[in-house]
Amino acid sequence: MLVRLERAINRFSDLLGTISAVLFLIMLVNVFIDVVLRYALNTVFIGSQEMEWHLFAAMFMLAVPYTLRAEGHVRVDLVYERLPMAMKNWIDIGGGLLLLLPFCLLVGYYGIGFAHEAWELGETSGDPGGLPARWVIKAVIPLAFFATSISGVGMILSAVNELRGVKHEHHKEAAL
Numbered sequence: 001m002l003v004r005l006e007r008a009i010n011r012f013s014d015l016l017g018t019i020s021a022v023l024f025l026i027m028l029v030n031v032f033i034d035v036v037l038r039y040a041l042n043t044v045f046i047g048s049q050e051m052e053w054h055l056f057a058a059m060f061m062l063a064v065p066y067t068l069r070a071e072g073h074v075r076v077d078l079v080y081e082r083l084p085m086a087m088k089n090w091i092d093i094g095g096g097l098l099l100l101l102p103f104c105l106l107v108g109y110y111g112i113g114f115a116h117e118a119w120e121l122g123e124t125s126g127d128p129g130g131l132p133a134r135w136v137i138k139a140v141i142p143l144a145f146f147a148t149s150i151s152g153v154g155m156i157l158s159a160v161n162e163l164r165g166v167k168h169e170h171h172k173e174a175a176l
Contacts (some may be wrong), residue, residue: 002157003166009154010069016147017066020059027055046129054137061144065151068100089159096156104149112140 030051037043067073080088117123119135 001159002164004158006157006161008155009088009157010088012147013065013069013151013154016062016151017070019064020063023055023059023062027052027059030055039041046125047131048128050125050127050131054131057137058140061140062147064144065147067150068155086163087162092159093156096152096159098153100152104152107148108142109146111138111145113140115139 030048034045034048034052037045037048080091084093115135115138118138123134123138124130124132125134
């Protein structure tokens, strides 16, 4: 049961990684068009420039759960890499339960109010020609933090499954 749950969470995290990659490609096209318009046609669209920021923010925040799942996040590797696997698993469990989950759930919870307020106010860009519906990008904040929480549960389950000696899908196998 725990292995199936871990695999489901890993698929969710992988999906967010794919979405981030697609957002990156869209952002790349947006920047290219923006640069061509600016330097070849001497035209600037504020909405297009703001879209670059929004795409970058969404891409970055939605990539965090995938990065956690793929173990690409920052650690104090000088210590961690030299520890036995059982100790690494206990650190992942403790760090996930005591640090990662409380932080992500707290930011996600308060992020809902942040996005909801922007939606209620009908918040838009302060610049003429800017993007409407600022709540959309603000809603990515709680979404990303709740998704990181889910990915954190997957990391904890991976460590628990490994401590139990249960073979499970390892991140490097899934990333290929």
